[in-house]
Amino acid sequence: MSNSITNPIWSPPTLGELQNLEGEQLVQWELAPGDLYLKTNSGKILRLKRAGDFLELPWREKFKASKNLLWKPFVQTDKVSDLVKSFQHWQQAQDPVDYELAKNQFMENLRLGLRPDGGLKMIDWSFACRELFKSDSQLVEEFQNKHVVLYRRGLLVSSLAVLLSLASGYHDPRFLKEIYHVSWWLDAGLIHDDFSYWVSLACQEERWRPGGGDALLKENGASEKEVNLFLEHPRFGYEKAIESLGKKLEYPELLMSILRHHEKSDGTGFPEGMSLSVMSDWETLMMMADNMVDYREEVLEDHLHNGILTLWKAFQARPIEGLPVHRIVEKFRFWLRHPHVEVLSA
Numbered sequence: 001m002s003n004s005i006t007n008p009i010w011s012p013p014t015l016g017e018l019q020n021l022e023g024e025q026l027v028q029w030e031l032a033p034g035d036l037y038l039k040t041n042s043g044k045i046l047r048l049k050r051a052g053d054f055l056e057l058p059w060r061e062k063f064k065a066s067k068n069l070l071w072k073p074f075v076q077t078d079k080v081s082d083l084v085k086s087f088q089h090w091q092q093a094q095d096p097v098d099y100e101l102a103k104n105q106f107m108e109n110l111r112l113g114l115r116p117d118g119g120l121k122m123i124d125w126s127f128a129c130r131e132l133f134k135s136d137s138q139l140v141e142e143f144q145n146k147h148v149v150l151y152r153r154g155l156l157v158s159s160l161a162v163l164l165s166l167a168s169g170y171h172d173p174r175f176l177k178e179i180y181h182v183s184w185w186l187d188a189g190l191i192h193d194d195f196s197y198w199v200s201l202a203c204q205e206e207r208w209r210p211g212g213g214d215a216l217l218k219e220n221g222a223s224e225k226e227v228n229l230f231l232e233h234p235r236f237g238y239e240k241a242i243e244s245l246g247k248k249l250e251y252p253e254l255l256m257s258i259l260r261h262h263e264k265s266d267g268t269g270f271p272e273g274m275s276l277s278v279m280s281d282w283e284t285l286m287m288m289a290d291n292m293v294d295y296r297e298e299v300l301e302d303h304l305h306n307g308i309l310t311l312w313k314a315f316q317a318r319p320i321e322g323l324p325v326h327r328i329v330e331k332f333r334f335w336l337r338h339p340h341v342e343v344l345s346a
């Protein structure tokens, strides 16, 4: 497994790296566009939130009056707003020729931007998706407050699913919005009291070795509840999503992806152990987005602060046998059209 981490492990910033933050500015943010700090009376600097974190309204209100807030911007808000405007321009174009031109321009800016030299990071794309498609704030808050690693994964998995959809030719904003929403739900079944360090290790192991998650739990003496949560989380998430989202969706068939996101083409997956020789594109691309994103905090940070090729290289370095994602892999590889991808795909 090769995962080169290009960002250094986080270390406390110096005062020179930080900017003052006014409470009024803070109140407008639902997601933190940078790391947020508090300077204590004794002069120490405490990190309150990381870039991308969800900021609940009561939390924002609480810190609004503070005179000691500082921040280090990470998200490139100008690039985010350019992406949002360019997507909206495409979607609102009436004339077929304008529509095609605007579409090509948006797709090309996105593709080139996410290359290593393009300056657009996955966190920027995640912010653009959040602005374009919104997400269920209650679910997002639950993720962040209970299991922050699942929250940060959700931020990435959902925007990656939209990217894979766009590259696969899905251009209807209503469909993209629902793909985005449903992708947040893939691991919602893990929001549970039995979620533990071992369960998160099992989720990570499953990415590297299909079937490995269950084995890891059993080899290490995890409790029956932990094993059950791991194996049943697709079903738990699916049932919760039907209740919460079912009637609101224009494409309720998307929900099936939650139930099936750990099934394999050879029947060795879970919870059903069905043999998925034929899957819809949307099930496949959500499965692929879920599979591309790591569960380890330091790797997630690296993914968020880089372009798409960091994620893609790590994904290409792993065997994907048993994952019925080849069709989407090919479409995405073709869309990326980058020399590194040609080398990686050999």
Ligand SMILES: [Fe+2]
Binding pocket: 186, 187, 233, 234, 261, 262
């Ligand atoms: Fe999962």
